[in-house]
Amino acid sequence: MTRRSCPRxxxxxxxxxxxxxxxxxxxSADNALAISVARHFAREMGFxxxxxxxxxxxxxxxxxxxxxxxxxxxxxxxxVEAGGRLGMEVVAIDGGPGIADIEKAMADxxxxxxxxxxxxxxxxxxxxxxxxESRPGLTICVGRKWRx
Numbered sequence: 569m570t571r572r573s574c575p576r577x578x579x580x581x582x583x584x585x586x587x588x589x590x591x592x593x594x595x596s597a598d599n600a601l602a603i604s605v606a607r608h609f610a611r612e613m614g615f616x617x618x619x620x621x622x623x624x625x626x627x628x629x630x631x632x633x634x635x636x637x638x639x640x641x642x643x644x645x646x647x648v649e650a651g652g653r654l655g656m657e658v659v660a661i662d663g664g665p666g667i668a669d670i671e672k673a674m675a676d677x678x679x680x681x682x683x684x685x686x687x688x689x690x691x692x693x694x695x696x697x698x699x700x701e702s703r704p705g706l707t708i709c710v711g712r713k714w715r716x
Contacts, residue, residue: 586609586612586613586647588644588645588646588647589605589609589644589645589646590642590643590644590645591605591642591643591644591645592640592641592642593631593634593635593640593641593642593643593662594640595635596635598631598635599628599631599632599635602627602628602630602631602643603624603627603628603631605627605643605645606623606624606627606645606658607620607621607623607624609645609656610623610624610656610713613647613654613656613715614715615656615713615715616716619713619715619716622694622713623656623658623694623695623713625690625694626658626690626691626694626695626711626713627643627658629687629688629690629691630643630658630660630687630691630709630711631643631660632687633660633687633688634660634662634664637662637664637665638662638663638664638665638707639664640662640663641660641661641662641663641664642660642661642662643658643659643660643661644657644658644659644661645657645658646659648712653714653715654714654715655696655712655713655714655715656712656713656715657710657711657712658695658709658710658711658712658713659708659709659710660707660708660709660710661706661707661708661709662706662707663705663706664705664707665704665705666702666703666704666705666706666707667700667702667707670700670702673688673700674688674689674692674700675689688700688709691709691711694711694713695711695712695713696712696713696714697710697711697712698710698711698712699711
């Protein structure tokens with residue numbers, strides 16, 4: 569994993585100034601690593617402390633789901649640009665059983681496991697855009713947060 573330091577207040581001004589970072593999620597400790605990488609990436613992009621914390625919360629929810637339901641997966645963090653704005657994109661991929669009913673999974677308090685059922689709905693609320701595609705053997709979640 570390549571890391572570059574960028575003092576807060578000197579945000580990344582172009583997508584190619586901050587390389588994409590990939591992280592394999594293989595064990596429960598990798599959730600903490602995903603949170604750390606997300607916070608560092610958001611900080612380097614120039615997100616403020618509260619936005620950095622929210623992004624890290626969304627990443628934690630996605631990583632928790634990967635480890636709980638699929639056992640392993642991968643997260644990718646990258647800078648995206650659209651309409652003159654820069655944002656952070658988080659892609660979470662796993663090869664688990666899939667989400668049978670995405671609409672239900674996006675509803676508060678719906679869970680197929682032993683949880684509160686607030687993970688994916690929280691990610692949707694935190695991120696500016698959030699998409700889920702799923703079938704048995706492959707789930708892809710893509711969230712984007714735009715820098716203000």
